[in-house]
Structures are given as structure tokens and as C-alpha cells.
Amino acid sequence: MEHSDILATLKTAIIDGDAAMAADYADKALAAGVDPLMAVEQGLSQGMTYVGDRFESGDAFLPELLMAAETFTAAMNILQPALEQMKKDRPPRGKVVIGSVKGDVHNIGKDIVATVLGINGYQVKDLGVDVPSLTFIEEAERFNADVIGLSAIMTTTMPYQQEVIETLIAKNLRDRYVVIIGGGSVTQQWTDRIGADACGRSAVDTLEKLGRLIKRK
Amino acid sequence: MAGILDVYEKALHGPIMTENEFDMRVFVPQVRRVVKEYEIRYDARNPVPTDDAMADRVYEAAVDLVSSTGVYCTDTNRAMQFSREEVRRAAAEGPRTCRVGQGRDTRIFETRCVDDARRPWFLVGSGIVSSRDEYAANIVEGYAAIAEVDCLNVPGMNSIRGLPVHAGAPTEFYATLRGLRIALDAIKRAGRPGLAIVNHHPTPAVAVTNIAASAPQFGCRQTDAWLCGTIAEMKVSHDTLNKVAYLKTWGANVAAEAGPMLGGYCGGPEGFAVLCTAYILMGQLVHQGDYHHNFPFHFKHICSSTRDVIWGVSLAVQAAARNIPIPTLWAPYAAAGCATKMYFYETAAVFLAWVTSGAPGIMNLHPAKAVKIDGITPMEARFAVEMGLAAAQLDRSKANELVLRVMEKYEDQIADAPPGSCYQECFNPETGKPGDEYQKLYDAVKEELAGMGIPFNS
Numbered sequence: 033m034e035h036s037d038i039l040a041t042l043k044t045a046i047i048d049g050d051a052a053m054a055a056d057y058a059d060k061a062l063a064a065g066v067d068p069l070m071a072v073e074q075g076l077s078q079g080m081t082y083v084g085d086r087f088e089s090g091d092a093f094l095p096e097l098l099m100a101a102e103t104f105t106a107a108m109n110i111l112q113p114a115l116e117q118m119k120k121d122r123p124p125r126g127k128v129v130i131g132s133v134k135g136d137v138h139n140i141g142k143d144i145v146a147t148v149l150g151i152n153g154y155q156v157k158d159l160g161v162d163v164p165s166l167t168f169i170e171e172a173e174r175f176n177a178d179v180i181g182l183s184a185i186m187t188t189t190m191p192y193q194q195e196v197i198e199t200l201i202a203k204n205l206r207d208r209y210v211v212i213i214g215g216g217s218v219t220q221q222w223t224d225r226i227g228a229d230a231c232g233r234s235a236v237d238t239l240e241k242l243g244r245l246i247k248r249k
Numbered sequence: 250m251a252g253i254l255d256v257y258e259k260a261l262h263g264p265i266m267t268e269n270e271f272d273m274r275v276f277v278p279q280v281r282r283v284v285k286e287y288e289i290r291y292d293a294r295n296p297v298p299t300d301d302a303m304a305d306r307v308y309e310a311a312v313d314l315v316s317s318t319g320v321y322c323t324d325t326n327r328a329m330q331f332s333r334e335e336v337r338r339a340a341a342e343g344p345r346t347c348r349v350g351q352g353r354d355t356r357i358f359e360t361r362c363v364d365d366a367r368r369p370w371f372l373v374g375s376g377i378v379s380s381r382d383e384y385a386a387n388i389v390e391g392y393a394a395i396a397e398v399d400c401l402n403v404p405g406m407n408s409i410r411g412l413p414v415h416a417g418a419p420t421e422f423y424a425t426l427r428g429l430r431i432a433l434d435a436i437k438r439a440g441r442p443g444l445a446i447v448n449h450h451p452t453p454a455v456a457v458t459n460i461a462a463s464a465p466q467f468g469c470r471q472t473d474a475w476l477c478g479t480i481a482e483m484k485v486s487h488d489t490l491n492k493v494a495y496l497k498t499w500g501a502n503v504a505a506e507a508g509p510m511l512g513g514y515c516g517g518p519e520g521f522a523v524l525c526t527a528y529i530l531m532g533q534l535v536h537q538g539d540y541h542h543n544f545p546f547h548f549k550h551i552c553s554s555t556r557d558v559i560w561g562v563s564l565a566v567q568a569a570a571r572n573i574p575i576p577t578l579w580a581p582y583a584a585a586g587c588a589t590k591m592y593f594y595e596t597a598a599v600f601l602a603w604v605t606s607g608a609p610g611i612m613n614l615h616p617a618k619a620v621k622i623d624g625i626t627p628m629e630a631r632f633a634v635e636m637g638l639a640a641a642q643l644d645r646s647k648a649n650e651l652v653l654r655v656m657e658k659y660e661d662q663i664a665d666a667p668p669g670s671c672y673q674e675c676f677n678p679e680t681g682k683p684g685d686e687y688q689k690l691y692d693a694v695k696e697e698l699a700g701m702g703i704p705f706n707s
Contacts, residue, residue: 090549093512095277102273135416135455137323137480137488140513140548187378187405188421191413216551217620234549 035066039075042107046079049099051106058110068114076107080151088236094144101147124155126246129172130181131159133192141214141235142183148235149242154179165195172209178246181238182228184215193218194226201227210245212238253494256535259329260322260490268484271321271328272514276483279317280520283310289519289564296559296656297602297649301363304567311526311568312336315483320535323480324487331534339533343575347540349400349502351443351472356399358540358576363567363607364644369637370610372447372578373630374402377615378622384672385428386435387681391627393439397634399610400445400474403432404625417455425449425462433468447504447542448476456488460495474502477536482514482524485535493536504542504578505532511558512548518557521545525565529573540576540610550663551618553581554595556656563606563645570607578610579603585659586617586669587629588687593694594659596629596636597703598652604640605648611637616669623671628683628691635695635705642704654701 038061045054054076061071083100086092115122130146132139139161150156157175159167172180180200184190193213200206206227213223214232223231229245232238266275283289287310292298315336319328331339347358358370373392379385385404392401406424407414414424429449436444449462449469463469477492479485496503507528511521525545532538545562547555553562562579569577581599585591596614603611613633617624640648659666672678675687683691699705 090512093516094514094548095273095281095516098273099277137486140481140510186416187407188414188416191415194413195415216618219620 033060033064035064038064038066039071042071042075043079043082045107046076046100046103047082049096049103051103054103054107055110058107062110062114068111068118071111072108072115076104080104084148094140097144098147101151104151122153125153126178126242127155127157127175128179128181128242129157129159129168129175129177130183131163131168132161132183133189133196134162134164135192136184136186136189137161138183138185141185142181145181145183145214145232145235145238148239152239154242165192165199168196169199169203169205177209179210179212179242182211182213184213184218187217190215190217190222193228197227210242212242212245214238253490253497253537256329256537257490259331260325260327263319263322263327263329265327267326268321268323271484272482275328276318276514277516279314280515280523283314283317283523284516284519286310287313289522291518291557291560293556293560295649296556296652297563297605297645298560298567299645299649301567301571304564304571307522307526307564307568308572310523311530312340314523314527315530315534318483320531321484322486323484329535336530336534339530340573340575343533343573344539345574347502347576349445349472349474351470354441354443354445355472356445358399358610360574360576360609361570361607363570364605365607366641368397368641369604369608370576370578371397371399371634371637372402372580372610372612373398373633374404374613375615375619375625376402376405376448377619377625378407379404379672380623382427382431384623384678385431387676387678388625388627388672389432389435390439391681392630393436393441393444395627395631395634397638398444398630400447402447403428403449407622417458421455421458422461425458426467429462429468443472445473447474449473456491459492463495463501471499471501474504474539476504476506476542477538478506478508479528479531481508481510483527483531489536497537502539503536504540505536505538506542506544507532508544508546510546510548511555511561518561521558521561522564522568525562526568526573529569529575529577533575538575540578542578542580544580544582546582550584551582552584552595552663553614554583554599554659555663556660559599559602559652563602566603566606566608576609578612579608580612581614582618583614583616584618584663584666586621586624586667587626588670588675588690589667590690590694591659591662591666592616592629592669593632593691593698594655596632597698598655600633600636600640601643601648601652601655601703604637605643605645617666621668621671623673624669626672626676626683626687628687632691636703639703639705647702651702655698
């Protein structure tokens, strides 16, 4: 099979959210001698960019994005060992611990951010919902994270974003982490007031801001 | 009708799965299947659809969806299963009316039909936070002073005695009581002591604080109503079931609440229309709602005035009006803030579409996506009533023409909508009256919309 056909099919598998096909063609790529980095960059990532652009423009929705990400992961499970062996695996751009704060069970926005960061080179540990403030910090330490992401949708759960930051300060850990917050009611004013590093308006906005913030740290 | 323990029993015996499995392996595929099988098709050119056959198919798709996916309990990690017969019975045997309020302020919330000339039920207000007690008091009094208002929401409080209100903390409990006291005094000053308060306090996010504050000794009345929510999408928690159990045992009104998201797990407008309808069924099966409260919005724009949301909800409203005779309140969000022309254009478009489609009840649009502190005034409530009464004079076809014209005035600004003003910037906080500038803007927009054919004061 032509390498170009394999790359095109990997892209299509992402767009169609077909994890089985992606895994199959990841295997085929390796068997055919396709550079695994090329398979990622010119196959899988092309598909993710296409889906991501359609999601941003409102032509694709959350299921398509999540299925594309699952498909990407399925293929990467095959390609990653080869990348590591060839020392072509890229170090993560950063390590992120993310979750919805204590008392908040909303997760969709947080899940999207976690997915977008994951497929853009970040290593992400998703702590889920209703996460106590200390747990964010303990997990960030355990994971050796660079970033703590705090999602709060309601005005009554936003104070827990402040609590995490205050706890970091109390433990002399504030400078160790970039803290990015998000949620429907979160404003720049709130972000500045509690001393968070940034407020992510959307998954793409979060990605862009993290890129700049991590470089600075 | 099953009791809460019967419902809970299903949460103990349904198939076990992770939440992600429910979302991606059950819910998403089933939504896609029913949209395809029942031939639900979005028509962007007609935000107010008039295809009755498709509305009926949306209902059938919703029945199919609920019976195929079940409802996921996040605390037991099981999907509660409901047969098609149970789902249809929930639609057929649900409450036809809901009584709220006391004495002269008693109101009966009823269903409406498509193209119904009867006025909708009006819920006004928002849980938008008020930074001062006097603002909250004036705002609530302003709502209650509008004669057509049937029930109201009261402002939220985000601090008490300088302490931030944390979900689940004692501050949340005390903030609820303070907000309730302010609201009860305000409705009495307006001469409407029996007016129903819905969701006494938007602040209590957690059942324990909500239940603790929801008691007669603190001023709550059985004839008020409480929002008992879902988790997106089609999920419920012990928290909600506990609230429902408490309220049902007390005999208070349960408003089964859901916030369907266009662009979320349900996908685009077609799946969204089905989901909006499905939630009304879920509200009966699980929450045993005395009525239903849907707050639908676009996932990206966090408002309800986009073309696709207007279409999806119009279709769901019609599906329900034709097949599910349960009072349902539709609570939209505006992209623009108060004291902006765009806010009123958004209200006009949404109300024209949903009222003519048969919405039994409707709420003023939450200004600026409900995120701006002090970002609401009684003027938005007044416009909601005037717009609702006007829309009820029209039919869907006429509404569609008008919606298309009104949307031209704001649609391209949704992504970058004006945030609007705070209460104290456009109202006189001492007198509780609108400022001259806001009044002029209001009159000008109303005149403009009347010139387009919206029959205000008819």
C-alpha cells in the first residue's frame, strides 16, 4: 500500500471517529515502514486539525471532537512505542492536572479542554468533578504538573477556585504552577481578583494561553 | 405513578457502566440513531418550523431515546431503564396543571397548543447575583409589580457578612435565608404577598443547603416551586433525588429542570430538539415534576438566541404541545446584556418563535448569559410580558417572517455581544425606577419592533 494512502486513511479515520480503522492503519503504517512521526503529523494530526476547525466553526459538535480524540489515542497506542524506540517521541509540552472544583458536578467544558490539551501535546490528568481543593494540589505534586486547571460553572463554586490558589500560597507552592481557571461565570475581573494566571474562554483559548504562560515560567 | 423509591430502585439495578461509557457508547449513538431513523432535519431558513408531522416524529424519537438510553445515576453508576410503555404513560399521566402561589396570587400553570392565542405563563427574574440587598429588594419588587407575572426568581447572593458563599457551606444556607427574607418583603411591598417564588435561592447548589433552607419556618411555602436539576446529559444524582424526595414528602412543587446544550453530547439542532423533548419525559419518570423547566442554550455561545437553538426549541415545544400535555417553562439566555437594543431583539426573536409554537410558560431572557453581577433589572421582565402577550396574537407562519427580520438585527453580533449595564447604571437604586436613558431606549426598540408588525398592547 502506498504511504500516501496510509496517511490519508489515518486522517479519514480521525474525521470519521473510527478507532478500529485508525488502530488498523497505524499497524499498517509501521508494517509498511512509514515513519511513525510522519504518521502522526501528516495523518492523524491533519484529521484532528480538520475536526478541530469544524468544531470551532460550529459545523461539528462535541461527539465528533471526542470521538476524534478517542481515535487519535487508539492510533497513538500503536505508534507511541515506535516513536519512543526511535527517540522521536516528543516530550509533552506540559503536564496538566484539571478538574471541576468542589461542589461542582458540571464536566462537559472541562472534558473538552482536557481533550484539546491532550491532543495538542500536553499530558493531562483529569481529576473529574467535585474535587476538593487539597486534592488538586496533592495530585499536581504527585504528577509533577506544570499547570492546575480549575473549572467552576456556578457562582457558588467559583470561590473554590480562590481556595485552591490561597492554599497554594499558604503552602509556598504558588510559583510552582500555572493556574488557569474557566467556567460559564468566570470573568477576567474574577481571574485578576483571585490571582489566577489566566481565564480560558474556550478550549482553544486555553490552549493558546497555556502555550504562552508555560514558556514564561 | 411510581414513587421516588421506585425510581431509585431502578438506579440500583440498571446496567452498570462508567459515565463516559454512558455518554459515548450509549447516549451519543442513540441520539444519532433516532435523528436518522425519525428523519429529523434542520431547516435554517425557517427558524419557526410548521411541519407538524416532524414535530410528532420528534416526540416519537424522544420516547425511543429515553427508552433506549435510560437515565444515568452518577452515584450508583447504573443506567435506570424505562420501557416505552412507561415513557408513554409518563407523558399521558403527567400533571396537566400546576398550582402555585397563595390567596389572590394563586396561579394555575396550564399547557398551551401550537398557535394558541391564550397568553403564556410568565416566570420572571434570574439568579444573577445582586451585590447589594437594596438592589435585590428593588428588583424583586419591580418584578412583582407587573400584574401579569405569575411567579418569580430572586437574585443570588455571593457573600454574607463578607464571607464568600461556597456551595455546600453554611454561608450558602445563610445567604439563602437572607435572599428569601429580602424577596418576601419585596413581594409584600408590591402588594403580592402570595406570589410564588421559584428556586428561592439560586445560590444553593447542593441539596443539603437547599433542603435546610427550604422550610416553612424560614418563609418557604409549599406553593412555591423548587428547581430540581439534571446533569448533562440525561443523568441524575443522589443530590437531586434527595431534593425531590424531601419536596414531595412535604407536598411542595417540584420543577424538574434540565439545561439541554446544542453542540454538546446531543450534537446539532436535530439531536437537540429530540433531547429538549426527552427531558420533559425524564422529568416525569425520574423527578416526578409538577411541571418542567428547560433552559436550553448553545454550547459555544451560551445563549438561546442562535438560529439553530430557536429552531430546535420551537420544534421541541411543538412536539410537546401536540403530545405531552405537561406544563413546561422555557427559560432562555441572551448574549447581550440589559439596557442594550440587542437584548430586546433577542427576546423578540425567541418569544415569537416559542410562544407561537405553544410554549406553556416562558421566562425573560437572562441578560449577558447570566454572568454579569447586578446585570438584570425589572425592565427585562416587563418586556418579556409585553412580548409574550404580543406573540400570542400571532401564528407560527407570521412569527417565522418576523423572526427572520429580527434576527438580521443581531445574529452576526452573537459572538461579540455587548455586555450591557448593571442595575445601578440604568436604574435609580433609590427610587427603583428606570433611568431616562434606559426608558428611552426601551420605548425606541418597542416602537421599532411594533413597526415591523409585532402587536404590542393588542
